[in-house]
Amino acid sequence: MAHPDPMPSAVAARRHAAGMYYAVLLSAEERPLALVERWPRGTWRLYLFDDRSWRMQMIDLKPHGTGMLLAHRSIRWQFSGEREHSSGTWDVQETTTVSADGQVEVRSESGGPRGASAEPPHAGTSGPFPAPVEDFLCPVPEFGDWQVFVPLLAQQGHEPATTVVLNDVSVDEGSGPLRATEIEQLFSPGECDSLEGPAVVEPVDAGLLRITSGRLVISDPGWIDEDPRAVAVPPGEFPVTLSLVRTARQTGVAAARVTFLDVPPREWEMVLRPDEDLGLLREGQFYGVGVDTGTAAFLDATGTVPEDRLDEDVFMALDSESVFSVELPGTESEPNVIAFRAGRGDGDYPVWIGRTDDGQVGCVVVDFLLRSADGGE
Template identity: 80%
Template sequence: MRLLPAPVEDFLCPAPEFGDWQVFASFLAQQGHEPATTVVLSDVSVDEGAGPLRATGIEQLFSPGVRDTPEGLAVVEPVDASLLRITSGQLAVSDPGWIGEAPRTVAVPPGEFPVTLSPLRTTRGAGVAAARVTFLDIPTREWQMALRPDEDLGLLGEGQFYGVGVDTGTAAFMDATRTVIEDQLDEDLFIPLDSHFTVELPSTETEPNLIAFRAGQGDGAYPVWIGRTDDGQVGCVVVDFQLHSADGGE
């Protein structure tokens, strides 16, 4: 049995107000603890290093110039791809080999819209760092992660994200109604992408086109960002393949 240095009654007191920790000082002193003479408090934003992945510097992904990468300095050289035709009002972002596997979709206006790729050239070769389809030539006010209805940002840990899954080394923009003939994918899409950054599967009489591109370093998951204008419209949609720091490095 442990003997207390004072009667039990001496350790009892009314519940203090939140933050009024001074009332415990006498109890701690009776236990032989000494209060610190100096306490240093630092203000730290709860946003710093906490929560899911945030879109920072997305615009720089499409700005020509030198960037810092894990492999050293590299050069960004944005290129225009084909026009993407949207007929249903739903853009789909998916691995073209797995279109039927719940693609990530974004509500957008129908029409034809330019697709831009951001190849990143290093001493070891080149890869597509990001891909963008632009719906409005208006500056982006905020970026939102493209989510499915069953996905909750509140469940993500630090730096985590929901993104498009890639299992063929390829991603694509397309209308949500577009389908593909799997037996023709190798000849019409995957083999041409061995020597090109992007390939278009033209529209048919009943379906819109599909624009595919190499997916960064290959298979994995990549964030999809929705850029919204001041009035909340979708100005663009970007897939970031995370080949270099989005803030431009230096």
């Protein structure tokens, strides 16, 4: 009943519209009745609770040819006591499956889940036998239309009232997605605080990046996917700068920047793919570039990194403690690639566009979250 990080209904509604996961708890008088999970591809799962607040049944629903949802699988459990319930050691598990045309099959097992009992489980099956498929259908809910699931609560002995009133519990919306705060300070030389204590920021030149297609890609050079994180920029050659953070123990790349216009940005925006929605993000969350090789890179959208050059020319070269970036040159007419260490290594990192007063792309920055301008994470 007390989830440590509940989701605001506005965020859940946007996830619903996007076909993404979320869950809804239906309760009455501080007692859980059902947990409704929305899954992709129009499928749903319900967990039903009894009067002891024990989770006793699971129902899987999928789209049916009638336009409704079919409860195609239901699993009930019986437990001998509270200790068995908390450990998931059931005495009996009954699984009912229903086909799209109403053929029902029931399988009953006793003896607990595999490995939970020294005794071998016993199983029996009945069916298939025909049944009206309408008995297993329910409407597809719009967001907030949870009363469509109320009739299913009767399967755990709950008796719905004549009138069902649903009240949405208020949840703090939080401060929203991660915001770019004083990104310019990541490249200001001098003393700073870092996650490892006192540090010194040192901006270093990483070379000129050649853009020919008008699209800058930010990616792990070992995993350039078909839909990379990209930004529309002018063609040409542009300086790349790394922000090194030196502590008493080590030196890391805190951020990397490509500068297109030598003008201070007026505002910052997160680099998004077309299918990404800031409204789905919660406090401090972000969409970012994924790193699996400890390395990130700037490159033209038409640029490639030959697999046979990755180990020797990128990964082995960056393995040296004194080397933080490498360039894979192209010809005079072809784009190059500038790769660099990615902060603390593998993970996801936000990418920001710095726009000028007239909305042009002044720079693009990937922040590896080693520090912030105020010393925070």
